[in-house]
Amino acid sequence: MRLGFLGPQGTFTHAALLASRHAEGAQAVPFATERETILAAESGAVDAALVPIENALEGGVNATLDTLALDAPQARIVGEELLAISHALIARPGVAEAAIEVVVSHPQALGQCRRFLADVLPGRRAVAATATAEAVRTVAAATEPWAAIGPAAAAALHGCVVLREGIEDEHGNVTRFIWVAGPGPPEAPFAAGAGGAWKTSLVFHGAGDTTPGWLVGCLGAFASRGINLVRIESRPLKRGLGHYQFLVDFEGRAQDPDVAGAIAALAAHCEQVRVLGSYPAAA
Numbered sequence: 001m002r003l004g005f006l007g008p009q010g011t012f013t014h015a016a017l018l019a020s021r022h023a024e025g026a027q028a029v030p031f032a033t034e035r036e037t038i039l040a041a042e043s044g045a046v047d048a049a050l051v052p053i054e055n056a057l058e059g060g061v062n063a064t065l066d067t068l069a070l071d072a073p074q075a076r077i078v079g080e081e082l083l084a085i086s087h088a089l090i091a092r093p094g095v096a097e098a099a100i101e102v103v104v105s106h107p108q109a110l111g112q113c114r115r116f117l118a119d120v121l122p123g124r125r126a127v128a129a130t131a132t133a134e135a136v137r138t139v140a141a142a143t144e145p146w147a148a149i150g151p152a153a154a155a156a157l158h159g160c161v162v163l164r165e166g167i168e169d170e171h172g173n174v175t176r177f178i179w180v181a182g183p184g185p186p187e188a189p190f191a192a193g194a195g196g197a198w199k200t201s202l203v204f205h206g207a208g209d210t211t212p213g214w215l216v217g218c219l220g221a222f223a224s225r226g227i228n229l230v231r232i233e234s235r236p237l238k239r240g241l242g243h244y245q246f247l248v249d250f251e252g253r254a255q256d257p258d259v260a261g262a263i264a265a266l267a268a269h270c271e272q273v274r275v276l277g278s279y280p281a282a283a
Contacts, residue, residue: 004049010133010154077277079179105149206270221265
């Protein structure tokens with residue numbers, strides 16, 4: 001089985017893949033961005049792909065949310081993984097912390113270390129990278145005194161050294177990753193052997209999104225049936241200012257009678273409702 005991931009090797013997504021029960025015997029295939037990773041899974045270029053979708057400190061990963069909602073209509077979520085996140089400050093050998101001029105990392109990682117950067121490296125320029133491991137690779141190739149924020153394990157991969165570990169602002173940070181696949185039999189093969197709780201994700205929007213009480217009416221479809229929402233996030237619909245789409249996760253499977261009823265009621269209230277997938281919830 002070929003499994004895609006947000007690469008390159010050494011990213012937190014790569015670490016989450018290697019820790020997954022699905023990784024055994026699989027070929028790991030890196031992609032440069034969340035969008036490329038998801039589209040590769042949708043097209044069948046890989047059997048499934050792993051991308052980050054939310055972080056306990058920084059919230060949703062916009063590139064993942066927008067690709068799922070707008071650019072990958074055939075993609076479906078088939079599983080999820082949770083990974084504890086700890087960041088390190090990484091530089092080339094010989095670069096002292098006091099000499100650092102630029103800090104490179106993925107925007108989520110920069111946000112997760114915002115207080116550290118303000119207190120320890122004030123005034124340094126922050127540069128966004130497509131992935132934390134890519135940031136380490138960039139720093140390894142730089143001639144200037146740059147540093148990266150990323151997994152400590154990525155330092156050795158690129159001949160760098162760890163200056164500090166555990167620099168995240170809040171310890172106990174966790175990132176949630178989702179497995180994405182293309183069209184196929186529902187929930188297979190990631191549901192094989194799964195037990196316990198299930199989760200469903202969907203996206204919806206409607207022409208009445210600017211009217212009072214419209215969102216309350218949408219969410220009432222779940223509340224009236226006792227379905228617990230575990231996450232809701234809005235993203236611009238990209239049809240003009242003030243119009244949004246809403247991505248929600250809730251407990252249960254799309255085939256459950258109450259869940260199916262809620263989805264039908266939501267569809268009657270909205271312009272579009274699309275189930276992104278039902279999948280085993282990570283423990």
